[in-house]
Amino acid sequence: RKEVEQDPGPFNVPEGATVAFNCTYSNSASQSFFWYRQDCRKEPKLLMSVYSSGNEDGRFTAQLNRASQYISLLIRDSKLSDSATYLCVVNAGGYQKVTFGTGTKLQVIP
Amino acid sequence: NAGVMQNPRHLVRRRGQEARLRCSPMKGHSHVYWYRQLPEEGLKFMVYLQKENIIDESGMPKERFSAEFPKEGPSILRIQQVVRGDSAAYFCASSPPAGVSSEQFFGPGTRLTVL
Numbered sequence: 001r002k003e004v005e006q007d008p009g010p011f012n013v014p015e016g017a018t019v020a021f022n023c024t025y026s027n028s029a030s031q032s033f034f035w036y037r038q039d040c041r042k043e044p045k046l047l048m049s050v051y052s053s054g055n056e057d058g059r060f061t062a063q064l065n066r067a068s069q070y071i072s073l074l075i076r077d078s079k080l081s082d083s084a085t086y087l088c089v090v091n092a093g094g095y096q097k098v099t100f101g102t103g104t105k106l107q108v109i110p
Numbered sequence: 111n112a113g114v115m116q117n118p119r120h121l122v123r124r125r126g127q128e129a130r131l132r133c134s135p136m137k138g139h140s141h142v143y144w145y146r147q148l149p150e151e152g153l154k155f156m157v158y159l160q161k162e163n164i165i166d167e168s169g170m171p172k173e174r175f176s177a178e179f180p181k182e183g184p185s186i187l188r189i190q191q192v193v194r195g196d197s198a199a200y201f202c203a204s205s206p207p208a209g210v211s212s213e214q215f216f217g218p219g220t221r222l223t224v225l
Contacts, residue, residue, distance in 0.1 A: 041199075043216035043218050044153065087152075096141050096212050102152030
């Protein structure tokens with residue numbers, strides 16, 4: 001089993017739609033979780049951290065399910081500018097190194 | 111506070127030459143990571159360094175690749191005798207000291223093309 005697993009997509013959704021991505025991780029000792037966004041030919045940028053209680057930032061909601069070892073990202077009211085690859089990132093518990101998923105590609109269509 | 115800086119942004123080398131990629135972490139960051147990304151693929155971890163120490167190089171090819179993070183100056187990723195398969199984007203990231211956060215901040219990357 002991969003350390004961090006994501007559906008590569010692509011997810012093609014119309015503007016205004018709600019879309020959700022899941023990401024599973026294998027190390028039960030993982031403590032820190034993040035969603036990054038990567039635009040084509042650019043560097044990854046932090047979108048949001050994922051807290052145990054779940055967190056929301058505008059149209060974006062991230063949730064953590066420790067029992068099932070997955071995190072999710074929900075995007076409401078999709079915009080064209082949301083088109084990007086979304087990377088799930090997991091810290092290997094007490095160690096600075098993190099593991100990146102291969103990313104889920106989102107294409108928002110007019 | 112300047113972000114993570116990488117140079118050069120683009121590097122062209124012929125097969126057999128050496129490539130040197132530089133990374134200056136964010137101010138106050140003591141951890142540096144190097145990743146490689148092939149076209150249409152995900153980020154692959156290569157090496158994790160702190161000042162003057164290699165902490166984890168499990169993602170580095172055993173031959174031709176080396177990395178350092180000296181006491182003074184930027185971190186260097188060195189690729190000797192480059193081959194066409196080394197063509198990729200190489201990203202450097204830095205993070206604050208342990209216990210603060212494991213969030214990583216990325217530089218703009220160096221795009222290496224091997225002719």
